[in-house]
Amino acid sequence: MKVTAYPKVVDLQNCEDEPIHVLPQIQSHGFLLVVDKSHKIIQFSENSLLALEIEEEKLLNEDLSTILEKEQYVFFKEWATKPVSQYSFKVSIKEKHFLCIPHKKDNQYILDFELYDNQQSVNVLQQDLLRFFSNLSNTLTLQNLCDQTAVHIKSITGYDRVMIYQFDKEWNGLVVSEAKQENQTSFKGLKYPASDIPKQARALFLEQGVRIISDVYDNYHRLIPPINTETRSLTNVGNSHLRGSSPIHLEYLKNMKVAASMSCAIVHEGKLWGLISCHHNTKKFVDYRNRQSCAILANMFSAQIGQKLSSNYIERLNKASEIRAVITKNISKNWDIIEGLTAHQINAASLFSCSGFAVLHNDEIVTLGNTPPKKEILDILEKLHLANKFNKDYFVTQCLSKEIALPNKEDEKKYSGMFVCKLSNAIHEALVWFRPEQISEINWGGDPHSKALDRLSPRKSFEKWTEKVRNTSVAWTDYEISNGRALNSDIKNVIITKFGELELLNKKLSNLNQELESFSYSVSHDLRGPLRGIDGFAQILLEDYGDVLDEEGKESLHVIINSADKMNVLMDEILNYSSINQHEIIYNQIDVYKLCQEIIKDFRLQSIYPNTELVIKPDISPIHGDKTMTYQLFANLVTNAYKYSSLHPTPKIEIGSYVQNKSVVYTVSDNGIGFDQKYAQKIFGVFTRLETDKYEGTGVGLAIAQRVVIKHNGNIWVTSKKGEGTTFYFQYE
Numbered sequence: 001m002k003v004t005a006y007p008k009v010v011d012l013q014n015c016e017d018e019p020i021h022v023l024p025q026i027q028s029h030g031f032l033l034v035v036d037k038s039h040k041i042i043q044f045s046e047n048s049l050l051a052l053e054i055e056e057e058k059l060l061n062e063d064l065s066t067i068l069e070k071e072q073y074v075f076f077k078e079w080a081t082k083p084v085s086q087y088s089f090k091v092s093i094k095e096k097h098f099l100c101i102p103h104k105k106d107n108q109y110i111l112d113f114e115l116y117d118n119q120q121s122v123n124v125l126q127q128d129l130l131r132f133f134s135n136l137s138n139t140l141t142l143q144n145l146c147d148q149t150a151v152h153i154k155s156i157t158g159y160d161r162v163m164i165y166q167f168d169k170e171w172n173g174l175v176v177s178e179a180k181q182e183n184q185t186s187f188k189g190l191k192y193p194a195s196d197i198p199k200q201a202r203a204l205f206l207e208q209g210v211r212i213i214s215d216v217y218d219n220y221h222r223l224i225p226p227i228n229t230e231t232r233s234l235t236n237v238g239n240s241h242l243r244g245s246s247p248i249h250l251e252y253l254k255n256m257k258v259a260a261s262m263s264c265a266i267v268h269e270g271k272l273w274g275l276i277s278c279h280h281n282t283k284k285f286v287d288y289r290n291r292q293s294c295a296i297l298a299n300m301f302s303a304q305i306g307q308k309l310s311s312n313y314i315e316r317l318n319k320a321s322e323i324r325a326v327i328t329k330n331i332s333k334n335w336d337i338i339e340g341l342t343a344h345q346i347n348a349a350s351l352f353s354c355s356g357f358a359v360l361h362n363d364e365i366v367t368l369g370n371t372p373p374k375k376e377i378l379d380i381l382e383k384l385h386l387a388n389k390f391n392k393d394y395f396v397t398q399c400l401s402k403e404i405a406l407p408n409k410e411d412e413k414k415y416s417g418m419f420v421c422k423l424s425n426a427i428h429e430a431l432v433w434f435r436p437e438q439i440s441e442i443n444w445g446g447d448p449h450s451k452a453l454d455r456l457s458p459r460k461s462f463e464k465w466t467e468k469v470r471n472t473s474v475a476w477t478d479y480e481i482s483n484g485r486a487l488n489s490d491i492k493n494v495i496i497t498k499f500g501e502l503e504l505l506n507k508k509l510s511n512l513n514q515e516l517e518s519f520s521y522s523v524s525h526d527l528r529g530p531l532r533g534i535d536g537f538a539q540i541l542l543e544d545y546g547d548v549l550d551e552e553g554k555e556s557l558h559v560i561i562n563s564a565d566k567m568n569v570l571m572d573e574i575l576n577y578s579s580i581n582q583h584e585i586i587y588n589q590i591d592v593y594k595l596c597q598e599i600i601k602d603f604r605l606q607s608i609y610p611n612t613e614l615v616i617k618p619d620i621s622p623i624h625g626d627k628t629m630t631y632q633l634f635a636n637l638v639t640n641a642y643k644y645s646s647l648h649p650t651p652k653i654e655i656g657s658y659v660q661n662k663s664v665v666y667t668v669s670d671n672g673i674g675f676d677q678k679y680a681q682k683i684f685g686v687f688t689r690l691e692t693d694k695y696e697g698t699g700v701g702l703a704i705a706q707r708v709v710i711k712h713n714g715n716i717w718v719t720s721k722k723g724e725g726t727t728f729y730f731q732y733e
Helices: 048-052 070-081 122-137 142-157 199-208 247-255 288-334 337-342 374-386 409-414 478-545 551-579 592-602 627-645 701-711
Strands: 030-035 041-045 089-093 096-105 108-115 161-167 173-180 210-213 221-224 260-268 271-280 356-361 364-369 394-397 417-422 430-435 440-445 464-469 587-590 613-616 623-626 652-660 663-670 715-721 725-731
Touching (some): 030 048, 030 221, 070 096, 122 142, 122 288, 142 161, 142 271, 173 271, 199 210, 199 271, 210 288, 260 288, 288 337, 288 478, 337 356, 337 364, 337 478, 356 374, 364 374, 374 417, 417 478, 430 478, 478 551, 587 627, 592 613, 592 652, 623 627, 627 652, 627 663, 701 715, 701 725
Parallel strands (some): 613 652
Antiparallel strands (some): 030 041, 041 221, 089 096, 096 108, 161 173, 210 260, 260 271, 356 430, 394 417, 417 430, 440 464, 663 725, 715 725
């Protein structure tokens, strides 16, 4: 966006928006020229006229070749054909020696000219850098690294104070190391709010690397003309080494009693990790080559940060990987996620320091340690989801009460820290770790909440100001977040592996099931003919030769006829069972009360079992399903109830329904013989009969009932107690 005028008033209310990259003022330790593509001077700093001993009218639109000597102009042209950063060359103008530091911006060339120091030896600088790199490589900890860097930069630059300043996630800065004059108050351990170095300033540090203010009380030089004639806006001088500073920042430094400063960016993994911040009590200029040495030192420091953090990170990661491997193995033993995460000595709470852990999976919640009540955990996850707090598949916070409202003040202390990894897109499928409040103190460099002059100027006091922080847990480190997400990924892999195995097994079972159904259907159908022959001939023998057969012969024929009848019933059941999957569902609204009355009549149940009391609840809900299959379902359950309660002195059957989780559940109950609840799954198997002596049956009826329910995407289950009766429950989708 083009800026055509710099704000006339800059204060704390608008400093975040201040366009410091186009500040049209230049520091006095050098002069600046802006050159177009044809190498014509289109803009210059006011002090250029004195340095070049030229009049304004002659300098504007002058060709750069008339200002530089021929050899120097060749250097510039070679650079301009392929501009690179951190490039400089020596120039001599009017018997004065300067160092020209060019850079390209917006298709124009911006040339900084600083006085050149002939006394400085490049070899000395190189040797110093090599020694420093060797020393840094030998440091054992990050703190040692910071301390050595601060001391070394103070020694080569001569600044009164050098600080290593580290940013946190909110861009507040902490002074982690310091080298200073003996009579100065220490700033080490003090924290400074993010507003001290606003966003646009951090962006320029990241881009430029080194920034110097040689004199806080300097009278800056304006650019002539103020508006760039080509871009018709203020010139972007963000990468100029001479760029002036925001008046709000200068006032800030004056309040700190600082007269000169230099800052070097510390960049780690492409982000601004911190700054090497140098302060001096009087004005001070450090030449370009020394500043570049500091930039190189900062780069060396950055590389060592990665090494120091990586070694520590890898060590902790390896330890956590071992724990994750044990947990994954435990999960894989029985393919039980909840058991694997919670039921062993090494569990999910062992992964890193926490006060409590919860796993939510398959509508079950299991907790370890100190966690909120289960319902409250669900409410918290619901609130986080509605507030869009999740970063892809996880959420992490030190202060949960800042993110969402908690039920009470005590929870703000007990569950301050929370780390959530989602097992799936479902809200209630997650791993959750908790941490309690850890009351801590932050030592600020001055009260960050105090703003002078009606909040328009920087604070004037930088004395230590202590703030007590509550409802905040120990921070979740990067490696802890990585390990939590890695465990989450391990579990997903286990689920995918198990799903793949189950899918393959299901396919095999499906194929086998189809073959068995086809076989059952064929066998049942093909046996009909021979069975009819056996039954028919037995009937003929009994009718035509019954008078000549003895009692044993007649009894044998009756056994044959009865066995044939039972065989016919069994084949009917097998055909019914096999045909269910082939049957296409035709959905209807079915009156269950009338359907049950129809079954009683069709099977003559009142005649066969006259002592049985039948109660069909008049308010029983209608069912939406296939009428033929639903008839089979109720017929099997109701005839079973009559059969197995028939020997009770006062047999009673009840058929009803109720609503559970917005779904209608149907029940068929009897007060018959019942069975041991441990057989509640087995009872639905084909040809499974728990009682074979006193009660007739094929062992296929309940298998048919289950298949009908499954065909309707429903669920069927049973509760029973031996000697007291049985209740079957089912629901359609």
